[in-house]
Amino acid sequence: MSTIAEVRDLRVEIGGRVLVDGVSLAARAGRITAVIGPSGSGKTTTGLALLGEHPRGARVEGLVRTRPxxxxxxxxxxxxxxNPARRVGALLGDIAALGAGCRRERRQRVHEALRLARIPDPEQVLRRFPHQLSGGQQQRVVLAQALLHGASAIVADEPTTGQDTHTKAGIVAELAALAGRGMAVVLLSHDLTVVRELADEAVVMRAGRIVDRGPVDAVLDAPAPAATPRIPRTRRPAGPVRLEVEALTARHRTARGRVDVLHGVGISVAAGECLALVGPSGSGKTTLGRCLAGLHADYRGGILLDGARLPNSLRARGRAELAAVQYVFQDARAAFDEHRPVLDQVARTAVRLRGAAPAAAREEAVGALAELGLSSGTAARRPGSLSGGELQRAALARALLARPRLLVCDEITSGLDPVNRDAVLDLLAGVRERTGLALVFITHDLVSAAALADRTVVLDGGRVTPPAAARATAGC
Known part of the structure; x- marks a missing residue:
């Protein structure tokens, strides 16, 4: 069984913080190796090392064997x-052009990569910009890029996170098919169901070290410390209507003109209430959330906060309106400036939106971050030194520092291990019960939705699904 890439006794240190220490891992042809562990355990750092990549400014020791x-x-x-400014066809065409052959041959290679990545309706996907694709479609496009580059191994970082059941099953089938063709797959995941279904070997990491490894069933069935049971919270009665969405029809601009992606959607959320918004990938959940926050302005209909109509565009909203509606993105890393310490960016929210003094804002930021399990020392680093889960918690703290009346959370628990997920859910429950915060919780994680939400609305095809049909599709 040939080894395509490997690291031996890898140690990566940045700014005095050890990210991984003494890690050895290999990507082997035809094998699927799952690397599991809590947020910040070093999974992504190890996976990127197999590509020969390391965080900027890191000190690296050990053997890294790979080829471009x-x-x-x-x-x-x-x-x-x-690249958000280029259509998928242009992105893939540029990669295909790096190889030999005429235009027809390059186009054939693009279509073959799309086929291997299991992209349905490839002609439609090629005409779209990345932001017009669902998360599952974007993943398949990135996979097609790797295949066009001639990759013989794939590192898949939480590929099923934030995906609906149907999309998740498709991703599992894609990765299994790649291994069946002789490719090596290294799967970084919190989803133990997927790990058990897909992987040949499991590697467990904690605090930058490998603490267990072996056949997947043996590792996952090993005794583990008992988890602290979640205590069911007491839901208080909801207050007056905080958010009203009236007959909202939103559009996306495509190569063929504008296309409706939401069709006459109407929802309401009371003060102190959590509404879970679920549905398959591409159903319009994120577009609806972005409309609420003023991040997607191309819509008809009304969005009212405490009875006052909100301007469509973020640019037209005043400081009080900006503070009142906060949005926490699924991709927390993209929401931070990579050149500034995380703590400074969290504190700036209180200064910019509430007029707090810088010293007071910093003290408040330290407290909010600590409540989410992030020390001031960790938060004082730049985003590149934090894990995805740590950045997601920092993004939530930043939004809460605005003291919003409405918080929109887009898949914020999807990249967290169970311990950190529960901590975030408990914090959100406590904040809304203390302050009357209204919460729109966009998720595929039905466990989190059941733990936090008072009501659930299912979107499908850009429409709110009637209650009877919603019960039938609750597994999405």
Missing amino acids: GAVGYVPQHPAAVL
Whole structure:
């Protein structure tokens, strides 16, 4: 069984913080190796090392054996590596042009990569910009890019995170098919159901070290410390209507003109209430959330906050309106300036939107971050030194520092391990019960939705699904 890439006794240190220490891992042809562990355990740092990549300014020790182009990377948030200004066809065409052959041969290679990545209706996908694709479609496009580059191994970082059941099953089938063709797959995941279904070997990391490894069933069935049971919270009666969405029809601009993606959607959320918004990938959940926050202005209909109509565009909203509606993105890394310390960026929200004094804002930011399990020392680093889960918690703290009346959370628990997920859910429950915060919780995680939400609305095809049909599709 040939080894395509490997690291031995890898140690990565940045700014005095050890990210991984003494890690050895290999990507082997035809094998699927799952690397599991809590947020911040070093999974992504180890996976990127197989590509020969390391955080900027890191000190690296140990052996890294790979070759350019041999290992492709599918990140947890694929939009971050897709050029938003170019259509998918142009992105893939540029890669195909690096190889020999005429235009027809290059086009054939693009279509073959799309076929291997299991992209349905490839002609439609090729005409779209990345932001017009669902998360699952974006992942497949990034996978097609790696295949066009000639990769013989794939590092898939949380590929099923934030995906509906149907899309998740498709991703599992794609990765299994790649291994069946002799490719090596390294799967970084919190989803133990997917790990058990897909992987040959499991590697467990904690605090930058490997603490267990072996056949997947043996590792996952090993005794583990008992988890602290979640205590069911007491839901208080909801207050007056905080958010009203009236007959909202939103559009996306495509190569063929504007296309409706939401069709006459109407929802309401009371003060102190949590509404879970679920549905398959591409159903319009994120578009609706972005409309609420003023991030998608191309819509008809009304959005009212405490009875006052909100301007469509973020640019037209005043400081009080900006503070009142906060949005926490699924891709937390893209929401931070990579050149500034995280703590400074969190504190700035209180200064900019509430007029707080800088010293007071910093003290408040330290407290909010600590409540989410992030020390001031960790938060004082730049975003590149934090894990995706740590950045997601920092993004939530930043939004809460605005003291919003409405908070929109887009898949914020999808990249968190169970311990950190529960901490975030408990914090959100406490904040809304203390302050009357209205919460729109966009998710595919039905466990989190059941723990937090008072009501659930299912979107499908850009429409609110009637209650009877919603019960039938609750597994999405």
